Amino acid sequence: MKLFTAEQVYAADKFTIEKQNITSDELMERAAIQLFNWLHLRMQGAQVKIHLFCGIGNNGGDGLALARHLQDHGYNIEVYVVNYSKKRSKDFLTNLERLKERKIWPNFLEEGSEWPPIKEEEIIVDAIFGIGLNRAPDEWVGNLFEHLESTKAFVLAVDIPSGLFTESVPKREKDVLKANYTLSFQVPKLVFFLPQTGKYTVQWEVLDIGLDKQFLFETDTDYSLIGKNEILPFYRPREKYSHKGTYGHSLIIGGSYGKMGAVQLAARSCLRVGSGLVTVYIPKCGYIPLQTAIPEAMVITDNEDSHISEIELSIEPTAVGLGVGMGTKEGTSEAIANFLKDYKRPVVVDADALNLIAQHKDLLKYLPGQAVLTPHPKELERLIGSWKDDFDKLEKAKVFSDKHDCVLVIKGAHTIIIYKNKGYVNTTGNPGMATGGTGDVLTGMITGLIAQGYEPLQAALLGVYLHGRSGDITVENTGYQALLATDVIEGIGPAFLDLFKVEEKVSAEEDGNE
Template sequence: MKIFTANQIYKADKFTIEKQQIPSDALMERAATQLFEWIHSRLQGAEVTIQLFCGIGNNGGDGIALARHLKEADYNIQVHVVNYSEKRSKDFLLNLERLKDRKIWPEFLNDDCVMPEISPNDIIVDAIFGIGLNRAPSEWVGKLIEHINASQAFVLSVDIPSGLPSDRMPWNTDHVIRASYVLSFQVPKLVFFLPETGVYQNQWELLDIGLDAEFLVKEEVDYEFMTQFDVQPIYRPRLKFSHKGTYGHAVIVGGGYGKIGAVQMAANACLSIGAGLATTFVPECGYHSLQTALPEAMVLTDAEDDYISEIKIPFKPNAIGIGMGMGTKEETVQAFGKFLKEVDLPLVIDADGLNILSQNPKLLNEIPKLSILTPHPKELERLIGEWKNDFDKLDKAKTFATKHDIVLVIKGAHTITFYGGKGYVNSTGNPGMATAGSGDVLTGMITGLVAMGYDSLPATVLGVYLHGLAGDIGASLVSYDALKATGIIENIGKAYLELFKRPEPQEGKGA
C-alpha cells in the first residue's frame, strides 16, 4: 500500500477530478459520506453530543459537510468554526452555505473567544487542519487544541490529527490533537508510523473516497506500507519434488560464554522459517548446549572455548547470519574483519557484528553488496550518527543504505526496511516483542529465507512481516507482557497459515 506525500495526494485529487469530470466538492461529499457512514454504523442514532471543530480549509469543509449528514440523521450536534484566517476554501464556503440552508448555525471561534465546554461523554470531530498545514497553528488555536486534548472526550480526527504536518515534525508538540481514532482518506500518512509522530493517534483506518485507481497504481512513492496483500506475492510455495538441499544451507555465526542462547534462537528461527539445513559456528563452550537444545542443527566450533577467534566454514553455504552474542573482544574483531574480506555472498549482520562495524568504520567498505543489516535504535545511531528527529533519521538511514548498497532494517513498532532509496513500512508486530532475543529471531528468519533462495530485499520484507505476525499470534495467546522470543519462534508456522487467510477490513495500529 503506497504512502503518499501531501503533494502527491493533491495531485491525486486533481487527476481524479479531471478524469472523472466531477466538481471538486464532489470529492468532499464522498469524504463526508464515508465519515458519516463510519460513525453512524457504530452509534446507530445513540443519544450523544457530537461537537465538530472545523477549520476554514478543505479539512474543515469535510467536517461541515459531515455535520449536515449527522443533523439529517437526527444526531445532536454542535458545530464550531475555528476562524484562524480570513482565507477560506471555496468548497468550505459552499458546504457552509448548505449547512445554513438547513438552519444549522455554527459558532465561530476567534482569538478572543471563550473555550467551548466539552463533556468527557461528548464525541469530538477534529476537522481543524488537514494535510495542507504548512506553518505552526496560531497561539489561540494551539490553546484550543490543548483544551480539546484535556477534555477526556473521544476525539475522531478527519484525515490526520490537527496540528500534525504530514511530511515533517510538528512545530509545537503541545499544539497537536491527540486523536482516539483517525479516519484517513485513501492512503496512510508516513507520520502514523514514526515514534515521535505516531503517538498522536491511538488507531487509524482508511476510508476509500474513490481517488483514481490508475493514478494510485502508477505514481511512484518513497515509502510503502506492507500489508498482507503486499506481502503475499513475495511468498514462494515449496515444491512437491524437493529435498532439504532445495531450501538451502544456512550458517549462524556468533555466541560467546553465557550468550550461546542467542545463536540457538537464531538457528531455531532459521529452520522454523523453512531453511533446509542449518549449521551454527560458535566457541567451543557452546557445543554441548546447542547439540542438546537444537538437535536439528549441526555445530561447528572455534578453537577458543569462550569467544570466536577465527571464522572457518569448510563448505559454501547459501546464507550466513552473523553477530548475535559474539562480543567485541579484539580477537573477535580481527576474525570478523578477516571474514568480511574473504566472504563472497550477502550476509545478515546483527548485534555485535553491527557494533564492530560502528567501532571500525573502514570495515563498512568490506560488507558484501546486498547484505542485510538489522540494527535496533542504539545500534543504528552508532552506525549512521545521531539524528535531530525521526525524519532526519530516515534521511540518514536511506543515504547509508544507498551508499553501501545494502538492505537496512530499522527495527521498531513499525519496522522500516530501506533499499535503493525506498522504505518499506511493516504492518505487523506489537509491544510484547520488545524483549530479549526478539532481534536474534528476526536475524535467523531472514537468514533462512535468503538460504531458501529469496533475494535480499524480499527476504527481509517477508521476514520482518512474518516475525511481527508470529509475535502478534503469540501475544494473543499469552499477552504482550508474557511474550518471549521463543514464543515468536513457536508461532512462525501459524504466521505462514495466517498470511493466506482472508483478512478483516484494514485498521491501522497506533503507537
C-alpha cells in the same frame, strides 16, 4: 499499500476531478458521506453529543458537510468554526451556506474566545487542519487543542490529526491535537508510523473516496506499507520434488560465554522459516547446550572456549547470519574483520557485528552486495551518525544504503526497511515483542529466507512481516507481558499459514465504500 505525499494526494485529487468529470464539492461530499457512514455504523443513532470543530479550508469543509449529514439523521451536534484565517476555501463556504439553510449556526472561535464545555463521554470531531497545514498553528489554536485534550472526550480526526504535518515533525506537542482515531482519506500517511509522530493517533483507518485507481497505481512513491498483499506476490511455495539441499544451508555465527541463548534462538528460527540445513559456528562452551537444545542443527566450534577467535569454515553456506550474542572481545573483532574480507556470499549482520562495523567503518567496503543490516535505533546511530528528526534519519539511512549497497532493517514499533531510495514500513508486531531475544529471532529468520533463494530485500520484508505476525498471533494467548522470543519462534508456522487466510470483510463497511 503506497504512502503518498500531500503533494501527490492533491495531484490525485485534481486528476480524479477532471477524469471523473466531477466538482471538488462532489469529491468533498463523497468524503463526508464516508465519514458519516463510519460514524453512523458505530453510533446507530445514539444521542451522545458530537462536537464538530472545523477549520476554514477543505478539512473544515469536510467537517461542515459531515455535520449536515449527522443533523439530517437526527444526531445531537454542535458545530464550531476555528477561525484561524480569513482565507476560507470555496467548498468550505458552500458547506457553511448549506448548514445555514438548515438553520444550523456554528459558533465561531477566535483568539480570546471562551472554550466550550465538553463532557468526557462526548465526542469531538477534529476537522480543523488537514494536509494543507504548512506552519505551526497560532498560539491560541494550540491552547484550544490543549483544552480539547483536557476534556478527555474521544477525538476522531478527519484525514490527519490537526497540527500534524505530513512531511515533518512538529516542534511542540501542544501544536497537535492528539486523536483516538483518525479516518484518513484514501491512503494512510507516513507520519502515522514514525516514532516521533505515530503517537498523535492511537488508531487509524482508511476511507476510500474513489480517487482514480489508475493514477494511484501508476504514481511511484518513496514509501510503502507492507502487509499481506505486498508479501504474497513473491512468496515461494515449497515444491514436491525438492530436498533439503534445495532450501539452502544457513550458517549462524555468534555466541559467547553467557550469551549462547542468542545463537539458539537464531538457529531455531532459521530452521522454522524453512532453511534446508542450519549450522552454527560458536565458541566451545556452547557445544553441548546447542546440540542438546536443537537436534536439527549442526555445530562447528571455535578453538576458544568462551568467545569466537577465528572463523575457519569447512562448509560453504548459502547465507550467513553474523553477530548474535557474539560479544566484543578483541580476538572476536579481528576474526569478524578477517571473515568479512574473504566472504562474498549473502550475509545478515546484527548486534555486536554491527557495532564492530560501526567502529571500523573501513569494514563496510568488504560487505557483500545487498548485505542485510538489522540495527535497533542506537546501533543505527552508530552506523549513520545522529539525526535531527525521524525524517532526517530516513534520509540519512537512504544515503547510507545507497552508498554501501546494503538493506537497512531499522527495528522499532514499525520496523522500516530501507533499500537505496525506497522505504518499506511494516505493519505487524506489538509491544509484547519488546523483550530480549526477538532481534536474534529476526536475524535467524532473514538468514533462513535468503538461504532459500529469496533476494535479500525480499527476505528482509518477508522476515520482518512474519516475525511481527507471529508475535501478533502468539500474543493472543500470552498477553503482552508474558510473550517470550521463544514464543515468537513457535508462532512462525501459524504466521506462514495465516498468509493464505482470507480476511472476512464487514459487509456494512463494504457497502459504505461503494
